[in-house]
Amino acid sequence: MRKLNILIWHIHGAYLTAITQTQHNWYLPKKEDNPEGYIGRGVGSSMPDYVREVPASDVKNLKLDLIIFQTPQNYQQDQFDILSAEQRNLPKIYLQHNSPEPHPTDSRHWAADDPNLLLVHVTHYNRLMWDNGTTPTTVVEHSVAIDPNLRYDGSRAEGIFVVNEMKRRGRMAGFDLYNSLRDKGLPLTTVGMGSAEIGGIGEIHYTKLHQRVAEYRFLYSLMRYSSLPLAVIEALTIGMPVVALATTEVPTVIENGVHGFISNDPEKLRQNMQFLLDNPDEARRMGNNARKLAEERFSLARFINAWNRVFEEVVGS
Structure with missing residues (x-):
């Protein structure tokens, strides 16, 4: 598929390192005081060079294809703070990392009943237990981007x-x-x-x-x-x-x-x-x-292919 321009907040560094192995143009908003989600690449990042920091105030000037939310703040506040009205109408994904809280079966997701968004869970258990309403959902199981030559020692x-x-x-x-x-x-x-x-x-x-x-x-x-x-x-x-x-x-x-x-x-x-x-x-x-x-x-190749299929589905639609 063609390279996409994707905005995502820096929430979970390990997961971010894995998902950015998909070879798209990734943009991470940054603020000087480094509040949650706005640390850019972070310190000592091993993410590819095509993952770029951008001042949060400049995000509205980016030519984007896709927005990925990961927290209630991203979805309920950040998008209105840093995105233009046009950008808020772009294809959107909510990547939900966690099991439901505060209740395991009766917690309604913040993005429930949003037909203009795909809600992606990281386990089938999570998708089962969240009340997703009528929002379209899918599951992309985890992978990790760590040194492939590293082996267990156990000594x-x-x-x-x-x-x-x-x-x-x-x-x-x-x-x-x-x-x-x-x-x-x-x-x-x-x-x-x-x-x-x-x-x-x-x-x-x-x-x-x-x-x-x-x-x-x-x-x-x-x-x-x-x-x-x-x-x-x-x-x-x-x-x-x-x-x-x-x-x-x-x-x-x-x-x-x-x-x-x-x-x-x-x-x-x-x-x-x-x-x-x-x-x-x-x-x-x-x-x-x-x-x-x-x-x-949980191979990285499987993970990359799964995410690219999701991106193609969301942006294509």
Whole structure:
């Protein structure tokens, strides 16, 4: 398809790095005080050069083909602040990253009943659970744009969880389970914003994160309620076994004893984690299976093709 001129706000850096692998002309609005969504490319970006920053005040002068929203603010306020009236009539996508809140089944989406927009969910679970009204919807499953040569090492007999602000997010992010499992003697750590204050590693830039993560025996995810975490897909991609709660979309991805372990019984998860700590060869076998799964279901090539089909459908219509 022809190259499109696409405006998107910088909301989730890892996802933005992946979606911009589609070779279009991407524009990121920027403001000097860097409020949410307006940081441009950000610091140390690994995005392609065709992803360009543009002052928010100049956006209205761009010749655009497509607008992509990702937050209620993008949809309800930002478009009226920085887009021209003509641009607001362009084809539009709302990319919904998260599972519904505040209620898992009765939360109505902000873009519900908007016939002039396509609502794209990142998991089938999310699309099922959101009340989308009559807005057209589709699903594009995740991928990640990380070093394709990076491989699981697993020599460090510890588990690691990649999550931002676990303590602040509390039970949703499994902070209570993290503390309980560590109290029972499991060597677990966490990495991400706010992790240092709870005994973790701290924040590591995305371009260096996965090389560090690959050293650990397994990745664990204690998210009670979340979209399919990108950290899980990143672990699968480098060939790392995953131990996770069997909630939301995760049970459609991880098969027990094949790619790692899933359960909603914390004691069972503790036993599974201990098994991987005690059996590095089994951890490597499951990691090899995890990598095959990622290549089949979450490859970057599949992701790029899926998004280009969506773009062609939306802009063509």
